[in-house]
Amino acid sequence: MNTKLLLIDIPVISGSDQIRIYPPHWAAYLSAYLECRVEYLDARVEHGSVLLEHHVKDASWFSFGLPLSELVERIRLRSPEILGIHVGVSAELGVAERLVDLLSREKMALRIILGGPGIATVPRKYLPPSLRKCEISTALSFGSPMNVSLPWRSYSIDTLPDREIFSGYSERYREIGRFHSGRPIVEPAGQITTSVGCGGTCLFCPSRNMIRRERSGSSVMKEMLALRCSGVRCLQLEDDNFLGWAEADVRSKVSLLGQIIDLGFEGVEFPNGLTVRSMRNPLFLGWLEEALRGGTYVRIGLPFESASDESLRLIRKPHRHDECLELLRKFGAYKEGRLQLEAFLQIGIAAFDTSGVLVLEKESSIRETIRFAKELKEAGIVVNVFFNSPVPGSELFPFWREKYPDEPWERLLYTVPPAYLDGILAQELRAEMREINDHSQRI
């Protein structure tokens, strides 16, 4: 088909002056499904960073990429019939809104479609009015129906991404991008997702509502081979929950890990997709020991979330603090310099209890988690502590959105702590977090 579709990634807004840019997996999948002329424009990787002149009150917010006026100009030059805008996380909704407003003032004959987890997870009634008027794809991750009419070929979970979309940019991503918390453990790294969804119970997480779906082994193998042939030496496994919950899932994923090593990948990273329970499985620990002994570099993200069992229970995390400690002891035994650990912890946890009453984490629990974070850091683990935030798709989102209706998306997503955290305690905690999350630890 001859329809001309332009897909764009919009400038990044961040509370940190260190940019995190993720290669456009979304566009690579979308382009593989489509039967029309697709162009891709990445507004994040050009122009470096400029301090944001933006409606966010806190002056420390940064914007990376093309100024919106220039982006509009580049869109005009390409004269697409359809413009597909990606909203990766909901913090980007403010920028998406401003872009759509600018485009509508330009009066271009343009069909605008927005998509991506940052908008698909937000109930329509909470979207800014100008975005509500646009077409929105409600798909999450690959292989789900888009719910917008475009010339699709298929949206099968086994579709292989069109790697041309980001191959031309890979040098640039490597130069300025911290895909996850730092540079990959071995470079170059490539990202792959082997399953989608989790089926877990964690209240703060939008993926708990996504039914777990597995790609076929042959399509995963094809993609891994394509990555290997393109010179990728390290795989970053991006699944929501790579090992899954059932023993049979763990078994099949451990066998996949064996294939990764057999294919000659020198590094494997689990940035976000493991659970404490599945990591304690002897099959996984056995694979890890062998991989490290054989010279593979492994980086694991530890979703510990809290040092307080009361808080873990509140957010319906299936693990307990003791299990985290036991896991750390096991990892300690394997540690030979090739294993890198990174922990994720939340403070200021808020959740509805089983009778629907809003419960806020006690200061004593917060202190326990901060203490734990410091111990982890001293043990050489990269630590990320952040405020529990009302991510769209999670249970608390409607509550916080209605409580703070005027809060810009960036702030709502990252910094609005429960009311009791305003004031001196909040300032003190922010200072502690800044010290613990010290970026100089990052590679």
Ligand code: B12
């Ligand atoms: C990789 C990843 C990252 C990367 C990159 C994120 C990015 N900006 O692209 C990194 C590590 C940087 C990251 C960071 C964070 N992330 Co993240 N991340 C993911 C993850 C694991 C995979 C995303 C992905 O690439 N999927 C694969 C592609 C193929 O799928 P896709 O993007 O959904 O695209 C498909 C469809 O959505 C659709 N589509 C997408 N765009 C468009 C556009 C159009 C026009 C159309 C028609 C269709 C369409 O088609 C695509 C192909 O099928 C998701 C979990 C998930 N399962 O989605 C979380 C997720 C997106 N992240 C999330 C969060 C909360 C964060 C953080 C805020 C975490 C934190 N506390 O710091 C930060 C934000 C940093 C930032 N400013 O971007 C949430 C988002 C919730 C929300 N509503 O905002 C998710 C859903 C995880 C979760 N369960 O909580 N993340």
Ligand code: SF4
């Ligand atoms: S936090 Fe992890 S384990 Fe919990 S529901 Fe989300 S993806 Fe699943």
